[in-house]
Amino acid sequence: xxxxxxxxxxxxxxxxxxxxxxxxxxxxxxxxxxxxxxxxxxxxxxxxxxxxxxxxxxxxxxxxxxxxxxxxxxxxxxxxxxxxxxxxxxxxxxxxxxxxxxxxxxxxxxxxxxxxxxxxxxxxxxxxxxxxxxxxxxxxxxxxxxxxxxxxxxxxxxxxxx
Amino acid sequence: xxxxxxxxxxxxxxxxxxxxxxxxxxxxxxxxxxxxxxxxxxxxxxxxxxxxxxxxxxxxxxxxxxxxxxxxxxxxxxxxxxxxxxxxxxxxxxxxxxxxxxxxxxxxxxxxxxxxxxxxxxxxxxxxxxxxxxxxxxxxxxxxxxxxxxxxxxxxxxxxxxxxxxxxxxxxxxxxxxxxxxxxxxxxxxxxxxxxxxxx
Numbered sequence: 001x002x003x004x005x006x007x008x009x010x011x012x013x014x015x016x017x018x019x020x021x022x023x024x025x026x027x028x029x030x031x032x033x034x035x036x037x038x039x040x041x042x043x044x045x046x047x048x049x050x051x052x053x054x055x056x057x058x059x060x061x062x063x064x065x066x067x068x069x070x071x072x073x074x075x076x077x078x079x080x081x082x083x084x085x086x087x088x089x090x091x092x093x094x095x096x097x098x099x100x101x102x103x104x105x106x107x108x109x110x111x112x113x114x115x116x117x118x119x120x121x122x123x124x125x126x127x128x129x130x131x132x133x134x135x136x137x138x139x140x141x142x143x144x145x146x147x148x149x150x151x152x153x154x155x156x157x158x159x160x161x162x
Numbered sequence: 163x164x165x166x167x168x169x170x171x172x173x174x175x176x177x178x179x180x181x182x183x184x185x186x187x188x189x190x191x192x193x194x195x196x197x198x199x200x201x202x203x204x205x206x207x208x209x210x211x212x213x214x215x216x217x218x219x220x221x222x223x224x225x226x227x228x229x230x231x232x233x234x235x236x237x238x239x240x241x242x243x244x245x246x247x248x249x250x251x252x253x254x255x256x257x258x259x260x261x262x263x264x265x266x267x268x269x270x271x272x273x274x275x276x277x278x279x280x281x282x283x284x285x286x287x288x289x290x291x292x293x294x295x296x297x298x299x300x301x302x303x304x305x306x307x308x309x310x311x312x313x314x315x316x317x318x319x320x321x322x323x324x325x326x327x328x329x330x331x332x333x334x335x336x337x338x339x340x341x342x343x344x345x346x347x348x349x350x351x352x353x354x355x356x357x358x359x360x361x362x
Contacts (some may be wrong), residue, residue: 069249
C-alpha cells in the first residue's frame, strides 16, 4: 500500500480524520482542518483564515478559487470518510460551485452529504458557511468516479485528491 | 461586441489553439490599465492568493486572457502521481475569467463570481506549467458569461479542464484593487480618471 493510502487507512482506524490532510500537499498549503460535529458525529471541514487566501483585499474576501477548492476537498473527504475501504482515490469528474455571499477572511466551515452513492459514480453536495449556518457563503455539487476493483479499466476523469 | 469573431458557443469546446495575440502597446487595453504588465502587477500586488500561487500573465487581448502557473509540489492533490489539486485549477480559472471580463469591457471593475461549472477532462501533468485561458463571450448590464480551459504547452486543443462561468458586474461599490495599486496602475498608463465603473 502506498504511503498516502496508508495514511488514509490509519486516519480512519485512529478516528482522526485530520491525518489524511497532512498527506495532501495542497490541503496542507490551504490549512484545511477536519473535525467531527459534536452534535451528531458528522464530518466538518474547516478553513481557518489566512492572509494568503485573500482574493480581494479591499472587501476583504477570500479568493473564490480557494472557496471552490475547499468545497471540492470537503466533498472528497466525506467520500473517503464514509467509505468502508479505500483502495484508490475517487476522481472528480465535474464540480459546480454556486457563490452565494462574499466569504470574509474568517473561519469557514463546510459540511458535505453524499446524495447518491452508486457503484461507479458518487454525487456529493457541499455547503459552506461562516458565522451563521443559515447564511451559506457557497455551495457545490460534485460527481466523482469511484475506484473499481478492476481499476485499470477506468481511465476517465481526473486523477486528483479532490 | 459586434467585432467579436463567431465562435462555437459550447463551453466544453476549446477554441483553436493559436495563442491569443498580446495587446499592442498603447492600445485600448493599455489605456484601460489592462495590458499584460499592468495586469501582472495587479495580480502580484492586489490578489494575494494568486501571488502566493505564483500566477503569471501570458497573454491579453480583447475579451481573452491567458494565465500560467508553474508546477509546484505544494499544490499537489494526488501525492501518488504528483497531480495538481483540482482546487488550483479552479483558482486559476476563476481569476482568468474575471480578467477576461475586464479585458472585454476595457475597464477595471468589481466582479463577483456567481457560479463555475468545471469539467476535469484529464489529469494535470506533473512538472509542467499549467495554462488557463478564458474568453468572455457575452455581457449584459449586470452579468458576464465566460468559458475557460486549462491546458499544457502544445496541447491547448486537448485541455485538462474546461469551465463555464457567470459573473456579476459592479458587484460592490469599490474598485477591484487598493488605492495605492490603482495609483500605480494610473501612473503606468497615464490615466487621469480613477479606474472602475460606477456601482450598479
